[in-house]
Each structure stands twice: as C-alpha cells, then as structure tokens.
Amino acid sequence: MNNSVDIQPLEPHQAAAVARIHQLSQEGTFLTSLGHAFLTLLYKEMSLSRQCLAFVALLDDEVIGFITGTLSTGEMFKEIALKRPFQLTWLVFKRALTRPSVLWQAAQTFAYPGQANHTLPEAELLSLAVDPRWRNRHIGGRLIVHLHQMVQRAGVSQITVTVDAANEGALRFYRRYKYRHAVTTTLYGRPMEHLVLDMSGHDD
Ligand SMILES: CC(C)(COP(=O)(O)OP(=O)(O)OC[C@H]1O[C@@H](n2cnc3c(N)ncnc32)[C@H](O)[C@@H]1OP(=O)(O)O)[C@@H](O)C(=O)NCCC(=O)NCCS
Numbered sequence: 001m002n003n004s005v006d007i008q009p010l011e012p013h014q015a016a017a018v019a020r021i022h023q024l025s026q027e028g029t030f031l032t033s034l035g036h037a038f039l040t041l042l043y044k045e046m047s048l049s050r051q052c053l054a055f056v057a058l059l060d061d062e063v064i065g066f067i068t069g070t071l072s073t074g075e076m077f078k079e080i081a082l083k084r085p086f087q088l089t090w091l092v093f094k095r096a097l098t099r100p101s102v103l104w105q106a107a108q109t110f111a112y113p114g115q116a117n118h119t120l121p122e123a124e125l126l127s128l129a130v131d132p133r134w135r136n137r138h139i140g141g142r143l144i145v146h147l148h149q150m151v152q153r154a155g156v157s158q159i160t161v162t163v164d165a166a167n168e169g170a171l172r173f174y175r176r177y178k179y180r181h182a183v184t185t186t187l188y189g190r191p192m193e194h195l196v197l198d199m200s201g202h203d204d
Pocket of ligand 1: 025026126127128129130131134135136137138139140141142163167168169170171172173174
C-alpha cells in the first residue's frame with residue numbers, strides 16, 4: 001500500500017481535506033476550535049504562500065495525511081495575516097460568539113512567533129497528521145523525511161517543532177527522527193515541548 005502513496009505539494013483545492021484530517025487529529029486544540037471554515041482558509045493560504053512548505057500524502061487522489069512547515073514562522077504568519085486580515089478575523093470573531101475563550105487563545109497565537117525562544121531555529125515544522133484510518137503505515141514517516149529534504153534543499157540544517165507535552169505518541173515519533181528537547185514553555189495554559197532537529201551531518 002505504502003508504495004502507492006504519493007507525497008505531493010499541497011494544492012489549494014485539497015485544503016478542505018487537510019482541514020478535516022487536522023480536526024480529526026488535533027481534537028481540543030486551539031486551531032481545531034476555530035472550526036472547519038477557518039482551517040480550510042488557513043491551509044489554502046498556506047498552499048499559496050511562498051513562505052510555507054506544505055505536502056500531502058495521496059492514495060488514489062485521496063488526501064490521507066499532510067505536513068506543513070516554514071523557513072520562518074514569523075514571516076509566514078505575517079504574509080497570510082496581511083493577505084486575508086478581514087476574512088480570518090471575521091471567522092475568529094464568529095467562532096468567539098459561541099466560544100469566547102478563542103479570543104484569548106488567538107491573542108497568544110498572534111504573540112507566539114515573537115515569544116519563541118531566540119535560541120530556537122527559525123525553520124519550523126508546523127503541523128503533521130495522518131488520517132486515523134491510515135496510521136502506523138509509515139505515512140507520517142515519509143511526510144517528515146520529505147519535509148526535511150525540502151528544508152535542507154533550501155540550505156537550512158536546523159528545524160524546530162512544538163508538541164503538547166501530553167502528546168506522548170508524537171514525542172516518541174519525533175525522537176525517532178532525532179529531534180531533541182530544547183525548552184519547555186506554556187501556550188494556552190498547557191506545557192509545550194520545543195524540540196530541535198540538527199540535520200547537519202546526516203541526510204534525513
Ligand atoms: C504522529 C502521526 C502523524 C504519525 O503518523 P503515522 O503515519 O502513524 O506514523 P508512522 O507510521 O510513520 O510511525 C508510527 C509512530 O507514530 C507515533 N504514534 C502512534 N500513535 C500516535 C498517536 N495517536 N499520536 C501521535 N503519535 C502516534 C508513534 O511514535 C508510532 O510508532 P510506535 O507506535 O512504534 O511508537 C500520527 O500518529 C498522527 O496523525 N497523530 C495525531 C496528530 C499529531 O499528534 N501530530 C503531531 C503533533 S503536530
């Protein structure tokens with residue numbers, strides 16, 4: 001099965017499928033709480049952004065997993081927020097009518113790139129998820145290796161990822177790809193692990 005799975009750049013028309021997998025895979029997180037319309041717009045803009053590296057795993061044209069990253073989180077947020085300020089803000093406020101806490105979380109997210117520890121690399125793995133029906137078949141592994149290759153191709157050798165400290169499966173996954181603990185911070189009131197991978201000296 002794995003041989004028939006293709007890794008391709010994310011295209012705008014696949015944004016809704018990616019948003020659906022995101023929602024299934026990251027229940028209870030801030031971005032998921034913003035809803036399907038917000039996530040679809042976000043992934044569509046990421047697919048169009050020059051600052052973003054975004055790929056999908058396709059099985060017979062069906063999106064079954066995705067990964068996104070950037071060489072600079074701050075620049076990418078800025079590009080997308082400046083391009084779609086009203087649409088994104090409107091979707092957040094619409095959501096806040098039924099879940100007021102999203103406003104506080106949105107403020108933290110907005111401040112997050114600036115807060116990030118200056119010792120962390122600028123390149124960042126932003127999101128990675130595989131449709132629950134297709135997990136444990138090395139699709140996540142192929143997606144992460146592909147992202148690493150694209151980052152290295154851009155001449156960058158270090159990348160960081162932020163993982164909820166309670167997400168033991170994901171922490172195990174990243175350690176397997178040689179990510180090492182750098183620092184623990186708090187985001188949305190929860191401990192977050194910032195991991196760093198140094199790719200200088202190996203090819204993954
Ligand atoms: C992490 C994830 C992308 C891995 O995808 P995958 O295709 O199953 O990965 P692979 O088959 O290449 O590797 C399997 C490894 O994933 C990790 N994993 C397994 N179940 C997991 C889960 N529920 N949540 C997170 N990671 C998990 C484990 O390290 C597992 O190996 P192990 O069971 O031998 O320890 C996938 O489990 C997922 O979508 N999880 C939910 C979203 C998430 O936590 N993303 C990472 C935070 S950004």
